[in-house]
Amino acid sequence: MKNIAVIGAGFVGLSAAYWLMRDGHAVTLYDPAGAAGGASFGNAGTFANYxxxxxxxxxxxxxxxxxxxxxxxxxxxxxxxxxxxxxxxxxxxxxxxxxxxxxxxxxxxxLLGRAQGGYDDLIANAGLDxxxxxxxxxxxxxxxxxxxxxxxxxxxxxxxxxxxxxxxxxxxxxxxxxxxxxxxxxxxxxxxxHLSDPSAFLHSLQAWLVGKGMRVQAAQVTRLQPSADGVVVETPDGSAQHDAVAICAGVHSKTLAAQCGDVVPLxxxxxxxxxxxxxxxxxxxxxxxxxxxxxxxxxxxxxxxxxxxxxxxxxxxxxxxxxxxxxxxxxxxxxxxxxxxxxxxxxxxxxxxLPDGLPVLGRSRASSRVVYAFGHQHIGLTLGGLSGMLVADLVAQRPSALDLSPFEASRFQS
Ligand SMILES: Cc1cc2nc3c(=O)[nH]c(=O)nc-3n(C[C@H](O)[C@H](O)[C@H](O)COP(=O)(O)OP(=O)(O)OC[C@H]3O[C@@H](n4cnc5c(N)ncnc54)[C@H](O)[C@@H]3O)c2cc1C
CATH class of the missing domain: 3.30.9.10 (D-Amino Acid Oxidase, subunit A, domain 2)
Structure with missing residues (x-):
């Protein structure tokens, strides 16, 4: 079991928390705005697998x-x-x-062909149907x-x-x-x-995850420091070391990724x-x-x-x-x-x-302990479940069912 920090409580972060906990990890979720405080609040609610x-x-x-x-x-x-x-x-x-x-x-x-598979288990287990x-x-x-x-x-x-x-x-x-x-x-x-209420869906998922032991830190992550032993997560309230970190902070992921060696044009x-x-x-x-x-x-x-x-x-x-x-x-x-x-x-x-319309899904350049899942443009609700599943694969160093090379952050480095 690892002690994992997930940054961001939108569709991507909460799904990542679900799949990581399903693998038996202890998860701490960081977000100053709480569940669905970002783009995940107000979208059109469509599971747009097309x-x-x-x-x-x-x-x-x-x-x-x-x-x-x-x-x-x-x-x-x-x-x-x-x-x-x-x-x-x-x-x-x-x-x-x-x-x-x-x-x-x-x-x-x-990605879209597997998107439903990212939700089936989550919706059934968390009772969100x-x-x-x-x-x-x-x-x-x-x-x-x-x-x-x-x-x-x-x-x-x-x-x-x-x-x-x-x-x-x-x-x-x-x-x-x-x-x-x-x-x-x-x-x-x-x-x-479609979802009848995207925000209520995520609030219910978060409540269910908290019931299963997830910790929530209502704080903004200001700095990430990866090292050989782990990743130090800094917030205005203090710092904590985690075995791995998943950056799922939506449009704000750019700053955090830069601290982990990747400049991305988000x-x-x-x-x-x-x-x-x-x-x-x-x-x-x-x-x-x-x-x-x-x-x-x-x-x-x-x-x-x-x-x-x-x-x-x-x-x-x-x-x-x-x-x-x-x-x-x-x-x-x-x-x-x-x-x-x-x-x-x-x-x-x-x-x-991102300019090519693809999300970033993969590990950071600086450390394999830092995993990225952001840049889901118009379809983050649709791909959230699957992206969470892929985060869990990356943390477990398990081969994914999909070729993730098109989604690496390094595609933007010349
Ligand atoms: C008008 C509109 C309509 C849309 N319609 C659809 C649709 O029908 N179907 C669909 O699939 N997609 C749709 N989308 C896109 C979808 O809403 C987004 O792709 C998705 O919400 C992104 O989810 P996310 O979890 O990556 O980011 P977000 O939901 O933005 O969550 C990121 C979270 O990270 C937190 N955060 C940021 N920085 C930090 C930090 N430093 N420390 C801690 N926490 C931090 C934020 O507070 C936020 O809660 C729509 C978007 C819009 C704007």
Missing amino acids: ACIPVNNPTVFRDLPRYLLSATSPLRVRWGYLPQLMPWLLGFLQSSTTARYTHSATALAA RFICPRECLYLYSSAANFEAARPTLALRNSLGIQTRVLDKAEVTALEPSLQPLFERGVLFEGSW EAERGYHVMYPDTSGITPLISRPVGWAERGFYMTPMAQGIRVAGTVELAGLGSTKHQGLLDLLHFSAQRALPALGAPTAPWLGFRPS
């Missing part, structure tokens, strides 16, 4: 000018942040060639031409083993009758599901949500997560109402919320579902993203 098409893809070169200029674009850049963003942006564009995008999509599909809503996600196109333009990505998904069903306008309406008849085509993704893809809690009398407006491709968001029925989540803003961690993107979410959602009332609880979260 999401192997990274944002970096060849259509970027065609679509970027339109995305940057259109008033209804789900992508915004704060131009004052451009100098800091530049290294990530250049890496992103370099990763958008056909060859590199195909590499990323294939590597992501390999009450949060699982087994309704396939529906992705919609308001223009047939845009659907046709996306066909190659659909074909790539299918060739990588993802099962889809294409719907015409009448079939979309038959499936979700409250939607306005705006949508020419829809795609249903088989095997996908950026925040900022995303937003608003809630529509007052659906009394009109529920259920939708029965499943419904995405609008051109507007870059999902509407997901959750325990507290309908959550409308999405958009991408490149502006670092420090800027205030972008009211224009929150307004876009509201106006677009209301266009699709006019019965929605006023939006509440505007939320901003930071997707931890």
Whole structure:
């Protein structure tokens, strides 16, 4: 049995804690914000096992000018942040060639193909099945031409083993009758599901792990010092030595990884949500997560109402919320579902993203006692369970079922 520190209580960190404890290790979880205090709080809640098409893809070169200029674009850049963003942006564009995008999509599909296996055992043992809503996600196109333009990505998904069903306008309406008849085509993704409440799911998982003996330190890790004997974890409250450390701190993992010998170009893809809690009398407006491709968001029925989540803003961690993107979410959602009332609880979260769209899963350069699991961009809920399982494999020095070489931190070192 080893004494392991897990840093970060999001989907990745709490899953890592689960799989490490299942191996018999003693786990201490560090997070000043508590369970689901980061990006894991406010996501769209989809288990998107179909999401192997990274944002970096060849259509970027065609679509970027339109995305940057259109008033209804789900992508915004704060131009004052451009100098800091530049290294990530250049890496992103370099990763958008056909060859590199195909590499990323294939590597992501390999992870996604095993993602369900990262949750089955965890959900059953921790008794979390009450949060699982087994309704396939529906992705919609308001223009047939845009659907046709996306066909190659659909074909790539299918060739990588993802099962889809294409719907015409009448079939979309038959499936979700409250939607306005705006949508020419829809795609249903088989095997996908969603959570009724991502935050409550993680709070329940943490409570269950604490019941099994996990220690929780509500403190920020300020420094990591790996040595031959272990890793010293420093917080403002003091320091403690652990046999191994898993860095699962989302977008904040960059600083900690640098202390362990790895410079990684991790950026925040900022995303937003608003809630529509007052659906009394009109529920259920939708029965499943419904995405609008051109507007870059999902509407997901959750325990507290309908959550409308999405958009991408490149502006670092420090800027205030972008009211224009929150307004876009509201106006677009209301266009699709006019019965929605006023939006509440505007939320901003930071997707931890690397330029090639792949997470970092592996050991640090400085010490095999430091394991990385971060950079899950738009699919950290989906991949959290599996990433936790892979952390446990890495700590145990067990061969993984997957080739982890595409995910090593060293891919960014020249
Ligand atoms: C609008 C939006 C919609 C999304 N929709 C989906 C979706 O439908 N499906 C999906 O799969 N994914 C979705 N995502 C992505 C997903 O939410 C993230 O990929 C995922 O939450 C990342 O999880 P994480 O555990 O890596 O990081 P986080 O959830 O950010 O957790 C990291 C934790 O580390 C802690 N921490 C940071 N620094 C330190 C430190 N120094 N010491 C101690 N603790 C520290 C933080 O407090 C935080 O709690 C969405 C994201 C957004 C923003």
